[in-house]
Amino acid sequence: MKKAFLIAVALIVVGTAAKAQWAVIDPTNLAGNIINTVKSIAETAKTTSGVIDTYNQAKQIYDQSKKYYDALKAVNNLVKDAKKVQQTILMVGEITDMYIDGFGRMTADPNFSVEELTSIGRGYGILLGESNDVLTELKNAVTSNGLSMTDKERMDIVDRAYWAVYKYRNLVRYYTDKNVGVSYLRAKKKNDEQRVLDLYGSTSERYW
Numbered sequence: 001m002k003k004a005f006l007i008a009v010a011l012i013v014v015g016t017a018a019k020a021q022w023a024v025i026d027p028t029n030l031a032g033n034i035i036n037t038v039k040s041i042a043e044t045a046k047t048t049s050g051v052i053d054t055y056n057q058a059k060q061i062y063d064q065s066k067k068y069y070d071a072l073k074a075v076n077n078l079v080k081d082a083k084k085v086q087q088t089i090l091m092v093g094e095i096t097d098m099y100i101d102g103f104g105r106m107t108a109d110p111n112f113s114v115e116e117l118t119s120i121g122r123g124y125g126i127l128l129g130e131s132n133d134v135l136t137e138l139k140n141a142v143t144s145n146g147l148s149m150t151d152k153e154r155m156d157i158v159d160r161a162y163w164a165v166y167k168y169r170n171l172v173r174y175y176t177d178k179n180v181g182v183s184y185l186r187a188k189k190k191n192d193e194q195r196v197l198d199l200y201g202s203t204s205e206r207y208w
Contacts, residue, residue: 034072035139037065038092038132045099045125051117055107062121069093081158086141088162091169092135098169099124103177105199111183120179127175131168134161 044058073088103124106112112120138161141154149157180200187196 033068034065034089035132035136036091038096038128038135041096041099042125042128042132045103045124045128047125051114051121052107054121055104059092059100062096062184082123082156084158084162085138086090088165089135090139091162091165092131093129095131095165095169095172098172098176099128102180102200106179106183109183110115110195111186111196114181123175125173126170127168133164134168136165137139137161156195 020189039060041058044061046055047054057092072086072093075086078086103117106120108116138157141149141157141161180196183200184196185194187193
């Protein structure tokens, strides 16, 4: 069981599966690339320099990292627990998506002040950083650093990480919706609700 699990996880974190036609992107493993990317985005999001410049830096890092998530999504036929590892990493990607897409729209929203946008951006940065800490623990458990663990210890960490990131993803979705809701209420007072709907889309249209 341990051998089968580690082989399956290796397909996730190394990035050389020929069947999925992955390009060899980096000599380090795929999970490490994603962790470093999210860490960079989180640190950038928490800075208090110009809102637009800060966001553009974060988006540039995000755009460069999408190849790692695309490669990860291409892996199929994993054993159950390795599948949960994959899903956990991809949920961190969803959290990053919500920041880049949602906050990107907020920077074009006249209902937020620069000070508010700075605060919102820092909030995203904190949530990104905390979810990435969980991902780092997960990576250590399923790669060579976790070889001394029993199957149960490793699976327990995988399960805890999955549900922790699941909660963070839902929290970031709630955080995004609450901020959009603030904008909508402000727009309503000015009879300008359509501007908000055009910017963010209706509730059914938003992927978050």
